[in-house]
Amino acid sequence: MHILIAPNAFKNSLTAATAAQAIEKGLQSSPLECTTQCFPIADGGDGTASLIIQQLQGAVVQTRVHDPLGRLITASFGLIENDGTAVIEMADASGLRLLKQDELNPLRATSFGTGELIKAALDKGVNQILIAMGGSATVDGGTGILKALGTRFLDVEGYELINLPENLVDLHEVDISQMDTRLSNCEIVVLCDVDNKLLGEKGAAAVFGPQKGADADGVKKLDAALTRLAEVTLKITGKDMTAVKYGGAAGGASSGVYAYLNARLVNGIEHFLTLTSFDVALEQSGLVITGEGSIDEQTLQGKGPFGVASRAKLKNLPVIALAGKVPQQENEQLSKYFDVLIAIGNEPTDIKSAIKNTEQNLVRTAREIAKLLKLG
Known part of the structure; x- marks a missing residue:
């Protein structure tokens, strides 16, 4: 399996590139046999x-x-x-x-x-x-x-x-x-x-x-x-x-x-993904992982993970999204684009600690995702 890793920045915590590297580290430290490509993305925001x-x-x-x-x-x-x-x-x-x-x-x-x-x-x-x-x-x-x-x-x-x-x-x-x-x-x-x-x-x-x-x-x-x-x-x-x-x-x-x-x-x-030939990277992929600090209905108004998921869905690719915060209830609109939506925190904590532990939580969550993928 070839996995395309295309997160946005996690605001006040990680750049998009660092977030991608953390997800890749988690996947590669798992027993899943896969290849990966980091493709950090941005939607016009800082970076x-x-x-x-x-x-x-x-x-x-x-x-x-x-x-x-x-x-x-x-x-x-x-x-x-x-x-x-x-x-x-x-x-x-x-x-x-x-x-x-x-x-x-x-x-x-x-x-x-x-x-x-x-x-x-x-x-x-x-x-x-x-x-x-x-x-x-x-x-x-x-x-x-x-x-x-x-x-x-x-x-x-x-x-x-x-x-x-x-x-x-x-x-x-x-x-x-x-x-x-x-x-x-x-x-x-x-x-x-x-x-x-x-x-x-x-x-x-x-x-x-x-x-x-x-x-x-x-x-x-x-x-x-x-x-x-x-x-x-x-x-x-x-x-x-x-x-x-x-x-x-x-x-x-x-x-x-x-x-x-x-x-x-x-x-x-949309302009970023076109300019950087994102669709070429999609062609080689079997799964896409994206994410950013918070994913909710506002994400569907043109934020980075939505742009990634939209293009992946045009090619019938499954999409997993990771975020510090996700809706508590199932959201029908989000589910059309994100097959799996996971909050990366593993325990109740304050926002300052959550931001501090973003990288560690991304590595751990990606590793657990890989284990589930290996189970089939």
């Missing part, structure tokens, strides 16, 4: 770009950019497809992981550094840029990205606004006359790991603001700022930032680049 670069044997380019609070750091992007396509991880320049807990402030954090990465990629002469937008510290509607590329955000008197996104409520005009002209000859594709729209109860501010440090008052201010940005943008570009699917990803940065850079917003896992 997507690095996996794409590794899978396609791309080159890594380092450059100096500004972090979400304006401090100089070294970040990187990848070059694939004969250096014609750049792969950018928004989290490398504008990520939550770059800030300490007491530094989180989405009213002031900006995506400017991601715009600098785009500019550095244009300097390399690319004609396509892929952006994985998961893990950002920002809720600025992409204004930081656009500012780095030459856009100016002006008040009613024509002065450039400072302290964005908080002061976007005073936005009157967006000046795109100095936008980097090279963008017109470069396709931008954004890999999204959530399908939220820009505004409302399930919008960028309401859902992601608290995760990035916003209190209730901050969420209201951010939603008002994004609302004003969308209103002015509609007048200038004719594009409705509030209507586009995936527009709330990365604090609305996806809808900002959609409106001003003609970016194409795509389902992250």
